[in-house]
Amino acid sequence: YSPLTVSDTEVVTVNDEGLITAKSKGKAKVLVSYTQNNFWTSDITRTDEVKILVK
Structure with missing residues:
Protein backbone atom coordinates (compact mmCIF):
# COMPACT_ATOMS: atom_id res chain seq x y z
CA TYR A 1 0.00 0.00 0.00
CA SER A 2 1.11 3.54 -0.66
CA PRO A 3 1.52 5.85 2.32
CA LEU A 4 -1.46 8.04 3.15
CA THR A 5 -1.16 11.72 3.99
CA VAL A 6 -3.79 13.94 5.58
CA SER A 7 -4.36 17.65 6.03
CA ASP A 8 -3.97 17.18 9.80
CA THR A 9 -1.30 14.54 10.35
CA GLU A 10 -2.48 13.91 13.92
CA VAL A 11 -5.90 12.61 12.89
CA VAL A 12 -5.18 9.11 11.59
CA THR A 13 -2.79 6.19 11.49
CA VAL A 14 -2.80 3.46 8.87
CA ASN A 15 -1.96 -0.22 9.23
CA ASP A 16 -0.71 -2.57 6.52
CA GLU A 17 -4.28 -3.49 5.50
CA GLY A 18 -5.24 0.13 4.88
CA LEU A 19 -7.35 0.39 8.04
CA ILE A 20 -7.54 4.00 9.20
CA VAL A 50 -11.56 10.89 0.89
CA LYS A 51 -13.23 13.19 3.42
CA ILE A 52 -13.64 11.78 6.92
CA LEU A 53 -15.63 13.10 9.88
CA VAL A 54 -14.86 11.49 13.23
CA LYS A 55 -17.58 12.08 15.84
Missing part, protein backbone atom coordinates in the same frame (compact mmCIF):
# COMPACT_ATOMS: atom_id res chain seq x y z
CA THR A 21 -7.70 4.60 12.95
CA ALA A 22 -8.70 8.03 14.27
CA LYS A 23 -6.60 9.60 17.02
CA SER A 24 -9.00 12.48 17.66
CA LYS A 25 -12.39 13.89 16.66
CA GLY A 26 -12.75 16.23 13.72
CA LYS A 27 -12.61 16.48 9.94
CA ALA A 28 -9.78 15.24 7.76
CA LYS A 29 -8.96 14.76 4.10
CA VAL A 30 -7.11 11.58 3.24
CA LEU A 31 -5.32 11.19 -0.08
CA VAL A 32 -5.36 7.56 -1.17
CA SER A 33 -2.95 6.56 -3.93
CA TYR A 34 -3.32 3.21 -5.66
CA THR A 35 -2.27 1.50 -8.86
CA GLN A 36 -4.99 0.18 -11.16
CA ASN A 37 -3.98 -2.55 -13.60
CA ASN A 38 -5.54 -2.14 -17.05
CA PHE A 39 -4.75 -4.55 -19.90
CA TRP A 40 -5.07 -1.90 -22.63
CA THR A 41 -3.27 1.03 -21.00
CA SER A 42 -0.96 -0.81 -18.57
CA ASP A 43 -0.79 0.36 -14.96
CA ILE A 44 -2.42 3.65 -14.01
CA THR A 45 -1.67 5.33 -10.68
CA ARG A 46 -4.60 7.27 -9.28
CA THR A 47 -5.06 9.45 -6.23
CA ASP A 48 -8.48 9.98 -4.67
CA GLU A 49 -9.47 12.38 -1.91
Whole structure:
Protein backbone atom coordinates (compact mmCIF):
# COMPACT_ATOMS: atom_id res chain seq x y z
CA TYR A 1 0.00 0.00 0.00
CA SER A 2 1.11 3.54 -0.66
CA PRO A 3 1.52 5.85 2.32
CA LEU A 4 -1.46 8.04 3.15
CA THR A 5 -1.16 11.72 3.99
CA VAL A 6 -3.79 13.94 5.58
CA SER A 7 -4.36 17.65 6.03
CA ASP A 8 -3.97 17.18 9.80
CA THR A 9 -1.30 14.54 10.35
CA GLU A 10 -2.48 13.91 13.92
CA VAL A 11 -5.90 12.61 12.89
CA VAL A 12 -5.18 9.11 11.59
CA THR A 13 -2.79 6.19 11.49
CA VAL A 14 -2.80 3.46 8.87
CA ASN A 15 -1.96 -0.22 9.23
CA ASP A 16 -0.71 -2.57 6.52
CA GLU A 17 -4.28 -3.49 5.50
CA GLY A 18 -5.24 0.13 4.88
CA LEU A 19 -7.35 0.39 8.04
CA ILE A 20 -7.54 4.00 9.20
CA THR A 21 -7.70 4.60 12.95
CA ALA A 22 -8.70 8.03 14.27
CA LYS A 23 -6.60 9.60 17.02
CA SER A 24 -9.00 12.48 17.66
CA LYS A 25 -12.39 13.89 16.66
CA GLY A 26 -12.75 16.23 13.72
CA LYS A 27 -12.61 16.48 9.94
CA ALA A 28 -9.78 15.24 7.76
CA LYS A 29 -8.96 14.76 4.10
CA VAL A 30 -7.11 11.58 3.24
CA LEU A 31 -5.32 11.19 -0.08
CA VAL A 32 -5.36 7.56 -1.17
CA SER A 33 -2.95 6.56 -3.93
CA TYR A 34 -3.32 3.21 -5.66
CA THR A 35 -2.27 1.50 -8.86
CA GLN A 36 -4.99 0.18 -11.16
CA ASN A 37 -3.98 -2.55 -13.60
CA ASN A 38 -5.54 -2.14 -17.05
CA PHE A 39 -4.75 -4.55 -19.90
CA TRP A 40 -5.07 -1.90 -22.63
CA THR A 41 -3.27 1.03 -21.00
CA SER A 42 -0.96 -0.81 -18.57
CA ASP A 43 -0.79 0.36 -14.96
CA ILE A 44 -2.42 3.65 -14.01
CA THR A 45 -1.67 5.33 -10.68
CA ARG A 46 -4.60 7.27 -9.28
CA THR A 47 -5.06 9.45 -6.23
CA ASP A 48 -8.48 9.98 -4.67
CA GLU A 49 -9.47 12.38 -1.91
CA VAL A 50 -11.56 10.89 0.89
CA LYS A 51 -13.23 13.19 3.42
CA ILE A 52 -13.64 11.78 6.92
CA LEU A 53 -15.63 13.10 9.88
CA VAL A 54 -14.86 11.49 13.23
CA LYS A 55 -17.58 12.08 15.84
